[in-house]
Amino acid sequence: MGEQSSKTKILLKVWKDESLSTHQKCIMNYLIFRMNNESHDCWPSQYTIALETGMNIKSVNKHIKALVKAGYILQIKKKNIKNGQGWALSRYIIKFPSTEIGIETNTIPFDEGSDLKNQGMVLVSNLS
Numbered sequence: 001m002g003e004q005s006s007k008t009k010i011l012l013k014v015w016k017d018e019s020l021s022t023h024q025k026c027i028m029n030y031l032i033f034r035m036n037n038e039s040h041d042c043w044p045s046q047y048t049i050a051l052e053t054g055m056n057i058k059s060v061n062k063h064i065k066a067l068v069k070a071g072y073i074l075q076i077k078k079k080n081i082k083n084g085q086g087w088a089l090s091r092y093i094i095k096f097p098s099t100e101i102g103i104e105t106n107t108i109p110f111d112e113g114s115d116l117k118n119q120g121m122v123l124v125s126n127l128s
Contacts, residue, residue, distance in 0.1 A: 007032055010094060019070070024063045026053050028072060031092050041093045064092075071095060 014020065014028045030053055034042035046064070050057045067073045074093040 027063050035094055043091055
């Protein structure tokens, strides 16, 4: 299966989901566009997402939380190393059952048993 076909299948699933708002679909489209084809993750800041989608940061934050809650993405936050305040970056992993679209995306490419807190990382949602 080619790289584009994996992204196409994910996009079709998103666009057919009537429970998602237009803004949530836009953010998913953006994350899928930025997604690494092998690990199904990407690292854009919420500022970058807002800038490139034309939304404000509060809206992006709200819709990302909704997408995490809906099970479409896994968000892992890493604390700012310089001053320990706020969040420096988020890693977004696109989640879809492999049986639905024919690709395996329900794995995290690092040891789930590792202590994320010691690495300055917080798992916002777990894979379920």
